[in-house]
Amino acid sequence: MVALVYLNQALFTVFVLRVHGGDASFVARYLPEGWFALADGSAMRALAEHFPAPELLAPSVLRVQGFLELPLVLLAYATVLRWLDRGLYRRLAGSWLVWAASFFYTFVFCVVEWDLHNPYTMDDIVIRSCSAVVTPLLLWWLADREDDAPEQSSFAQMLLFAVSVWALGHLVLTVYDTALLYNLGHLSGRLPGAVAALCVLVAARLASSRMGDGEAGVALSFVTSGLRWALALFFVPALAVRYGVNFGTPLVAVAAALAICLAAAVHVRRETLSGVGTARIALWAAQTAAALLAGAAAGYAALQLVTDTYYEAGLLRAAGIAFAVVVAVCAATDRWLARRSGAVAAP
Helix, strand or coil: CHHHHHHHHHHHHHHHHHHCCCCCHHHHCCCCCCCCCCCCCHHHHHHHHHCCCHHHHHHHCCHHHHHHHHHHHHHHHHHHHHHHCHHHHHHHHCCCHHHHHHHHHHHHHHHHHHHCCCCCHHHHHHHHHHHHHHHHHHHHHHHHCCCCCCCCCCHHHHHHHHHHHHHHHHHHHHHHHHHHCCCHHHHHHHHHHHHHHHHHHHHHHHHHHCCCCCCCCHHHHHHHHHHHHHHHHHCCCHHHHHHHHHCCCHHHHHHHHHHHHHHHHHHHHHHHCCCCCHHHHHHHHHHHHHHHHHHHHHHHHHHHHCCCCCHHHHHHHHHHHHHHHHHHHHHHHHHHHHHHHHHHHCC
16 A cells, blocks of 8 residues: 555656646635645656656646545554454454444545545545545455464564554654655655654564563553553544544543543553452552653653654654553562562462
8 A cells, every 4th residue: 555655645746747738826825734745856857757648647736645545544553453463353354343433534534625625635535535435345355364373462463563553653754744745845854754664674573573472460461451451442533533622622532542542551451450369459449650650751752862754753752762661660570569469478
């Protein structure tokens, strides 16, 4: 899907260079600043010069992207689900929820389209509606070919998961800036970071695939199960929450995100702490509080470390580091409590 997005960007650049003399103002005037930084180097100009019938590439202006954006987003989300829990991915992607997600994501995209009204808006809304029908069928087809696998919940696996999600998020943000905003001219500057993120992603996934199952204590099990529930509950409203930050309702978006996290925590508490004694629940509460405080402090420090062009980049970095610290504290305190209880029981 990423390859198709970049192919469209190359064809769009050819169209602008040949048909509009390299001037993208015919469409840029309808959209906010920060779009349409063309890649007009010698290689691209050579391609444009020899491309036959460039006027036929007019659909590359917003229309093709309108079809590809939904599968790109849903496949990225499904990839994260699959890394965490293949069974969960298979159940969600093969259920009616994928149709609900497709509908709500498309609704959000269409609201954004209408807010940025331009001569292509009605075409894009129709195209996005068609994509909303095709994309769930694609996810159903993929999920039907997936086998269940054991849940991964050890400390090392969760750290590799955090690293993988950060690397994927970095690549998605690169695609967002250089392709979805038609800024192919930014690609050369972002390429070293993207290559580094891709290498990290490949290494993390290879390491995860070769790692055996490990045991998780009460606190770490709570965190990993909570993440599964949170991702499942976020699946449908995720895009609405994300765009709520940009389109005038940040408080509503934050409230919705917190409500989903709270619902996930309630479900997991029933699953993880069922049958656990009062003393262990008190220790779990202390572990969780310490982990959340340490994770919040680390995430805040990571957020302040760099000034980002897009707020999502800072949020991604902060969330990844915060999650890594949370699982590290949970794993360390679980192990310490297990050793302590073993030492008490030994005499």
